[in-house]
Amino acid sequence: MRTVRIAIGLLALRTPFWWMPRAGSLHAHAIDSLMRSSLFALLALCVLAQVLLVAGIVLRREQRARFSPAWRWAATVAVALLFVWMTIAAEELWSTIRLTRAEPHAVQVEVTGVQFQWYFRYPGPDGIYGKTKPELIDAAGGNPLGLDPSDPRSHDDIVSSVLVLPVDRQANLQLRAQDVVHGFFLPAMRVMQNATPGRVSEFHLTPNRTGDYAIVCSQVCGLGHYRMHAVLRVVSAQQFAVWMSQREAAQAER
Amino acid sequence: MTKPEKSNPSSRSWLRRYVFTTSHRVVGVQYLLVALAAVVAGTLLSLLMRWHLAWSDARLPGWGQVKPEDYLALVTLHGTLMIFFVVTAAPQNGLASLILPEQLGGKYAAGSNEKTSARMALPLLNALSVWLTALALLVLLATPFLRGGAAISGWTSYPPLSAVPSAGPGQGHGMDGWLLAIALFCLGSLCSAASVIATVMTRRMGRMRWMEMPLTAWSWFVAACMAVPAFSVLLAACGMLFGDRHLGTSFFFPPIDVVNGVVLHHAAGSPLLWQNLFWFFGHPEVYIAALPAMGLTTTLLVTFSGRRILNYRAMVASTIAIGLLGFAVWGHHMFVSGMNPYASRAFGLATIAIAIPSTVEVIQWLATILAGGLRRATPLLFTLGYVSLFITGGATGPILAQPVLDSYVHNTFFVVAHFHLIMGMAGVFALFAAIYYWFPLLTGRLMSERLGRWHFWLSLIGAYAVFFPMHFAGLAGEPRHYSQLTGTASYLESLLPLQRWITVAAFVLAAAQLLFLWNILRSFRRGDAASGNPWNASTLEWCSADEDLEDRPAASF
Numbered sequence: 001m002r003t004v005r006i007a008i009g010l011l012a013l014r015t016p017f018w019w020m021p022r023a024g025s026l027h028a029h030a031i032d033s034l035m036r037s038s039l040f041a042l043l044a045l046c047v048l049a050q051v052l053l054v055a056g057i058v059l060r061r062e063q064r065a066r067f068s069p070a071w072r073w074a075a076t077v078a079v080a081l082l083f084v085w086m087t088i089a090a091e092e093l094w095s096t097i098r099l100t101r102a103e104p105h106a107v108q109v110e111v112t113g114v115q116f117q118w119y120f121r122y123p124g125p126d127g128i129y130g131k132t133k134p135e136l137i138d139a140a141g142g143n144p145l146g147l148d149p150s151d152p153r154s155h156d157d158i159v160s161s162v163l164v165l166p167v168d169r170q171a172n173l174q175l176r177a178q179d180v181v182h183g184f185f186l187p188a189m190r191v192m193q194n195a196t197p198g199r200v201s202e203f204h205l206t207p208n209r210t211g212d213y214a215i216v217c218s219q220v221c222g223l224g225h226y227r228m229h230a231v232l233r234v235v236s237a238q239q240f241a242v243w244m245s246q247r248e249a250a251q252a253e254r
Numbered sequence: 255m256t257k258p259e260k261s262n263p264s265s266r267s268w269l270r271r272y273v274f275t276t277s278h279r280v281v282g283v284q285y286l287l288v289a290l291a292a293v294v295a296g297t298l299l300s301l302l303m304r305w306h307l308a309w310s311d312a313r314l315p316g317w318g319q320v321k322p323e324d325y326l327a328l329v330t331l332h333g334t335l336m337i338f339f340v341v342t343a344a345p346q347n348g349l350a351s352l353i354l355p356e357q358l359g360g361k362y363a364a365g366s367n368e369k370t371s372a373r374m375a376l377p378l379l380n381a382l383s384v385w386l387t388a389l390a391l392l393v394l395l396a397t398p399f400l401r402g403g404a405a406i407s408g409w410t411s412y413p414p415l416s417a418v419p420s421a422g423p424g425q426g427h428g429m430d431g432w433l434l435a436i437a438l439f440c441l442g443s444l445c446s447a448a449s450v451i452a453t454v455m456t457r458r459m460g461r462m463r464w465m466e467m468p469l470t471a472w473s474w475f476v477a478a479c480m481a482v483p484a485f486s487v488l489l490a491a492c493g494m495l496f497g498d499r500h501l502g503t504s505f506f507f508p509p510i511d512v513v514n515g516v517v518l519h520h521a522a523g524s525p526l527l528w529q530n531l532f533w534f535f536g537h538p539e540v541y542i543a544a545l546p547a548m549g550l551t552t553t554l555l556v557t558f559s560g561r562r563i564l565n566y567r568a569m570v571a572s573t574i575a576i577g578l579l580g581f582a583v584w585g586h587h588m589f590v591s592g593m594n595p596y597a598s599r600a601f602g603l604a605t606i607a608i609a610i611p612s613t614v615e616v617i618q619w620l621a622t623i624l625a626g627g628l629r630r631a632t633p634l635l636f637t638l639g640y641v642s643l644f645i646t647g648g649a650t651g652p653i654l655a656q657p658v659l660d661s662y663v664h665n666t667f668f669v670v671a672h673f674h675l676i677m678g679m680a681g682v683f684a685l686f687a688a689i690y691y692w693f694p695l696l697t698g699r700l701m702s703e704r705l706g707r708w709h710f711w712l713s714l715i716g717a718y719a720v721f722f723p724m725h726f727a728g729l730a731g732e733p734r735h736y737s738q739l740t741g742t743a744s745y746l747e748s749l750l751p752l753q754r755w756i757t758v759a760a761f762v763l764a765a766a767q768l769l770f771l772w773n774i775l776r777s778f779r780r781g782d783a784a785s786g787n788p789w790n791a792s793t794l795e796w797c798s799a800d801e802d803l804e805d806r807p808a809a810s811f
Binding site: 020035039042057072075080091097098134137146179180191193214219221222224225227 | 321322323326329406407408412413414415418421422423507508509510511512513514515517522524525526564565590591592595596598599602603606609610613614616617618620621623624625626628630638641642645646649650652653655656657658659661662664665666726727729730731733734735736737738741742743744745746
């Protein structure tokens with residue numbers, strides 16, 4: 001009875017193609033189309049091989065197929081060419097996504113992973129992140145990143161637990177971790193990058209659809225790993241400006 | 255240990271014959287028993303995991319409510335048991351000891367005129383290796399009973415999570431126990447590798463040249479050559495991590511690390527160094543586990559098709575190419591680590607390159623299978639199952655080899671599906687094939703074909719039912735190591751029906767293995783008597799010691 005319910009649940013689960021969440025960033029569409037063609041090609045190859053395998057068992061000795069060495073090498077070369085094509089397409093895409101610099105007008109956000117929470121810091125109107133000191137870290141006291149009040153550039157820094165980004169504008173993210181390695185995973189944006197203590201990893205993306213998206217942790221980081229999640233809110237440029245000015249005003253009052 | 259045995263063998267005590275012995279067959283069986291204990295424990299732990307993941311509020315019998323740290327301890331133990339103690343210890347260290355000396359014609363050992371009984375070169379080292387492995391297993395299985403429980407950082411144990419005892423329960427004594435177990439395992443595998451390499455180099459019978467060795471012997475040899483640098487590096491890395499934990503070193507620590515609000519100052523090390531060292535071991539390790547199975551598949555297809563290997567040179571060349579390229583691809587486990595994106599590109603290319611020798615082997619197998627006329631016996635069924643699972647698991651390899659595609663599915667269930675099919679299930683199917691195949695050699699009895707066929711079909715369907723749907727969970731973005739799908743990001747809850755299906759299938763798959771255990775016990779006592787060479791194999795372990803090898807054509811080795 002339970003199995004039947006599960007089967008019905010599976011059928012009822014309507015998800016987009018290949019179960020991937022709907023793409024929400026510029027490069028995500030390119031990744032999806034490459035993923036789709038690669039999966040199709042490999043699935044076809046896999047099915048063909050399985051059919052040949054079953055044929056080998058079913059055929060009797062009299063019906064056997066003989067593959068000359070030339071055929072076998074031709075098949076090997078064909079598969080190798082498929083791999084070469086996949087590699088060229090994938091490497092080209094990797095270059096355009098990861099081997100380019102962020103645009104100068106990109107929104108700057110620093111992402112910090114800590115057991116079991118994500119924090120997002122915007123540099124504020126001065127465009128510069130203030131100093132932090134590890135001794136000042138006090139999540140309960142409202143200073144989870146250890147901002148140093150003696151540094152004037154830290155006064156306008158905005159620390160948020162929600163990542164808010166404007167649509168259709170590039171965002172440049174600097175990834176850090178305080179304690180252990182965390183994995184910053186934004187499934188709808190097709191972005192995954194580890195946050196490692198002692199290093200900064202940088203990458204950029206351009207969200208192109210408004211809405212709320214899940215951010216999860218993809219690198220086991222301790223007992224709360226499964227609940228280390230946050231929200232990315234992609235809003236219009238206007239809404240982003242409003243949100244930013246509200247946060248700036250609140251920051252100025254402190 | 256080379257001095258001649260003075261007493262009559264039958265008068266030796268039971269302990270001397272079956273426990274404290276350097277006999278290559280007994281050591282091989284001891285390895286298989288260690289692996290059996292590990293696989294039973296690892297499977298039971300995985301069932302607890304599956305149950306909790308699908309019904310996370312359920313209280314498990316004999317356990318109660320599973321806490322998130324319990325789940326991570328289960329994952330860590332399951333992964334460590336299966337990867338080290340099952341798919342490495344059994345097919346490489348175990349089967350090599352069991353079969354290799356006789357397969358090389360050790361009964362007609364080089365440099366001796368009389369027909370001596372086959373043995374490993376460095377037999378004491380080989381026997382020591384299984385004892386070290388058994389000790390490592392005991393240490394690992396003891397870790398859940400230490401204060402704080404077993405380690406929770408997964409089988410890859412990335413620091414600083416694994417370096418700071420306060421980073422989580424189980425990261426204190428449990429993590430020390432894990433390090434000790436792995437260090438002992440490394441020592442054991444190094445002893446075994448030395449013994450295998452020495453055996454292949456010095457114990458081939460007089461007329462057997464390198465290019466006449468069976469593919470199984472080639473695979474054990476290449477895998478042992480890979481094990482020496484791989485396990486040496488892991489042993490060193492374990493020592494370094496121990497130093498970071500207890501001796502004040504800073505190999506893997508960043509200058510400043512803030513754990514639970516406590517600031518830890520260190521000299522400037524890097525957590526990425528561990529990842530590089532671990533995966534420098536970890537990827538060759540995949541091939542150390544895979545090569546013996548690939549060699550066995552070639553040998554069994556030859557035996558059951560009754561024809562020769564289609565292209566022996568290509569198979570040997572592929573085996574060696576995999577062994578060499580296996581050391582150049584570790585970075586594909588680190589595409590999202592923050593490694594330089596140009597380095598990712600190089601590792602991506604190397605990974606695609608290693609897919610080509612594997613493709614050569616698959617095409618040779620398929621051509622042999624397609625030629626038809628296979629004698630359908632249980633060892634062949636499991637070999638065909640191996641080929642099927644190897645193809646399905648391998649098909650997702652080229653996706654994971656590409657940094658741009660991997661950085662979506664990395665550390666999701668897509669990867670779990672990939673390696674459970676190609677390493678877990680394929681590896682275990684090859685082990686089953688080996689046991690059904692060599693059982694008559696060891697016991698003089700055949701295993702039951704009827705039970706074997708049931709075991710095969712239930713296992714094959716079960717393997718696909720459990721692991722194929724995991725690809726979809728991965729594509730939907732479900733990360734690994736999540737102890738539950740409720741109370742986390744909301745999109746994950748929609749994957750519960752899929753995960754419940756997988757749990758039900760996993761219980762069926764595990765239950766099917768009882769048929770295998772019953773078959774072993776039953777056939778050991780009451781199996782049909784086997785002839786000296788029941789499968790008409792051409793390799794030398796099946797020759798009786800009195801058979802005159804002079805008439806055998808060299809090409810049949």
